[in-house]
Amino acid sequence: EVGAAADLDVIIAQAGVATRREAVITAESGLEAARDQLVRFCRPESDPKRWDILLVPIDRPWIVAEPPLEVPQAIETARRRRPDVHRALLAIDTVEETLVQRDNELLPQLDVFTQLREDGLGGQHHSAWTAIGEGRFYSWTAGVRLNLPLYLRAERSRLRAAKLDVEIAQAQLRSLDATVILEVRRTIRDVRTAKASIEATRSSRILAAR
Numbered sequence: 781e782v783g784a785a786a787d788l789d790v791i792i793a794q795a796g797v798a799t800r801r802e803a804v805i806t807a808e809s810g811l812e813a814a815r816d817q818l819v820r821f822c823r824p825e826s827d828p829k830r831w832d833i834l835l836v837p838i839d840r841p842w843i844v845a846e847p848p849l850e851v852p853q854a855i856e857t858a859r860r861r862r863p864d865v866h867r868a869l870l871a872i873d874t875v876e877e878t879l880v881q882r883d884n885e886l887l888p889q890l891d892v893f894t895q896l897r898e899d900g901l902g903g904q905h906h907s908a909w910t911a912i913g914e915g916r917f918y919s920w921t922a923g924v925r926l927n928l929p930l931y932l933r934a935e936r937s938r939l940r941a942a943k944l945d946v947e948i949a950q951a952q953l954r955s956l957d958a959t960v961i962l963e964v965r966r967t968i969r970d971v972r973t974a975k976a977s978i979e980a981t982r983s984s985r986i987l988a989a990r
Contacts, residue, residue, distance in 0.1 A: 849971065
């Protein structure tokens with residue numbers, strides 16, 4: 781039984797070593813990923829060989845004071861600043877203007893027009909041209925033109941297409957707004973989780989050093 785207990789302790793210790801080795805491998809992978817991101821931000825290179833550099837941190841990491849992370853306020857800020865939200869709103873304005881135009885195509889068109897014309901009158905060709913510059917002969921024209929569209933098949937079809945475009949644009953905006961809310965909530969959660977993780981790791985390191 782004593783030998784079996786010793787073997788069990790060895791197995792438990794080996795399992796602990798394997799677990800810590802796995803944690804070291806995961807930490808090294810995270811370190812490599814962070815290094816690649818830092819190289820990308822500081823000195824982006826297209827040559828793969830230039831990425832294999834050794835980075836030695838000089839400054840100690842520091843944590844800024846956490847700003848107030850209010851979800852409703854952050855969502856409103858994201859809605860105001862995101863370009864894709866502005867594009868979606870402009871798309872809605874465009875299709876709504878098109879809808880108004882298509883709706884107007886179903887209405888009768890009434891035009892009032894007037895025209896002033898100077899005429900050249902004369903017994904011969906050159907005298908008629910001369911009379912044009914003298915300003916003696918004018919003619920006025922005025923009238924009303926009414927256009928009544930018949931059948932309206934094409935116009936109704938374009939109107940239905942315009943209404944569908946408006947519904948599609950509004951649905952896309954609602955979907956985008958839901959995506960914005962989801963991303964803001966997830967980002968705030970990630971910030972709070974990262975801060976708590978840093979504090980926990982710092983406390984663990986201090987306790988391990990005692």
